[in-house]
Amino acid sequence: MKLLNTGLAKYLAVALLIMTAGNAPASRIPSDMPQSRRVETDLGTLQSDAVKLDHELAELQSTVRSAKSSVGDAINAARAIRSMDDRLKKLVDQLKPYHSIPKVRTFARTLSKNLQRIQTQLHALRKKSDECEKQVLKPLKRKLSDLDQGITSSRIKVRTYRANVQSWRTELVALAMESRRIPGASNLFDRSVGSVSGPIHNVTSKLHEASRRCTAMVHRVNQFASIMKAYDQFERSLNEFEKKLKPAETTVGKLDRTLGKQLSIKVPFSKKTLRFSIREILEKPGEILGVVLKPLELLADKALQPILKKMNLEIKPPAGLEELSRQLDRANSLQRAIDQSVQTAADSLASEWNRLGSRWPELRRQLSTLKSHQNRRIANEAPRSPSRQTRPESRKLPAMFVQIQ
Incomplete structure (x- = not known):
């Protein structure tokens, strides 16, 4: 769970970005150019929407990465369930030979029945967990990895779109102001804009569609949280269960060694020594000489x-077994809901964005054409320059006249 102050800080940061994105040179476009x-x-709205979508993609990516980590933990928990099921079955099988041995059988049967009951429940859970690991968890982990990469690609595109919009807004103002310096061009340019x-x-609509899909995808991914939480809680209780099971495993191992232990006793009034295992003493008392049977x-x-006292224990099943089951x-139905719709939505922006770009x-060419027409019109309407008048040649007068210049 994210801390409140962290969420508030992220909200304020996004709000600041949106406010910053909204600051544009709109006021510099005169009111007599309404289209522009x-x-x-x-474009300002589009830029704000792009900022919002980038934030939503970031939130989705954080959710996806957290979910991917949780799925990895769930896979480890599934392996732990499988391992514990095998250990319980092995321990129950180890106890079976002692069910018929006097003095031991009561303790062995009680412990075996206790463990068998737990193993039956755990084995049923294991079957579901193994199926979930194969059909849901591992495919889901791959899908989340692909989705994470797709979101990274989408965020790069959205950030590029944001930069493009800012550039277009600045250029629009510059073109609008330039058109006003050409008589009669501003109206034509405004209609073109x-x-x-x-x-x-169209692009704004696609952004909104991508935003809706982001929100839906966050919800879908978060639906797996309850399953991951159940896995996590059960793995914790499984660790506690193991601490209780380990003494039982150790005790059963000691019991086997103790039953095989050889006891020796001297026959009264004889130098002969007899040797019997404890198992033989318990299972075949009729084959032992009566005089030494009681001491043996x-x-x-x-x-x-000491061993039988340790076997007299009641082990409870791991907590959370029913909840995980x-x-x-519901895991299969949730798995089908995960897809890469966000990447699809982000990709669908590309064609609309290219069309807008x-x-x-075209606007630049329109203004360039208007400027060319204006220049030609100015050239045609300019008055012709008067021809340069040549100074009349000085009249050559007869030598007797004096020419005064």
């Missing part, structure tokens, strides 16, 4: 009592 002013305002409104609205049984009981029942060279 409207387009500039639409109006043709950009349609593509802008006392020795066997003394060796077994219930959550796994192609209009700006």
Whole structure:
């Protein structure tokens, strides 16, 4: 869960970005160019929408990466369930031979029944968990990795779009102001700018569609949180269960070694020494000489009592088993809801954006054409320069006249 102050800081940062994106030179476009002013305002809205979408993509990416990590933990938990199921089954099988041995069988049967009950529940959970790991968790982890890469690509595109919009807004103001310096050109240019409104609205619509898909995808990914949480909680309880199971495993191992232990006793009034294993003393008392049977049984009981006391335990099943089982029942339906619709939505922006981007060279050409027409008109209307008048030649007078210049 994110801290409140972190969420507030992110909200304020996004709000500041949107406010900054909205600061545009719209006021520099005169009111007698309404189409240009409207387009500039639409571009401001488009820029704010791009900022918002970038933030939503960032939030989605954070959610996806967190989910991917949780799925990895769930896969590890599924392996732990599988391992514990095998350990329980092995321990139950180890106890079966002791069910018929006197003095031991009561303790062995009680512990075996306790462990068998837990193993039955855990094995049923394991079957669901193995299926979920194969059909849901591993494919989901791959899809989340692909989605993460797709979001990274989408964010790069959206940031490029934001930069393009800012550039177009600045250029629109410059072109509008330049058109006003050409008599009669501002109205023609303003009408040309109006043709950009349609593509802008199309791009805005695509941005909104991508935004909606982002929100939906965050919701879909978060739906897996309850499953991941159930896995996490069960793995924790499984670790606690292991601490209780380990002494039982150790005790059963000691029991096997103790039953195989050889006891020796001298036959009274004889130098002969007899040797029997504790298992033989318990299972085949009729084959042992009566005079030494009672002492051997006392020795066997003394060796077994510390172990039998440790076997007299009640192990509870891991907590959260039923909840995880219930959550796994809905995993398949949730898995089908995950797709790469965000990447699809982001890609669909490209064609609309390219269509919008192609209009700006047209506006430049329009203004260039207007300037060329104006220059030709000025050239045609300019008065002709008067021809240079040559000074009349000085009249050559007869030598007797004096020419005064």
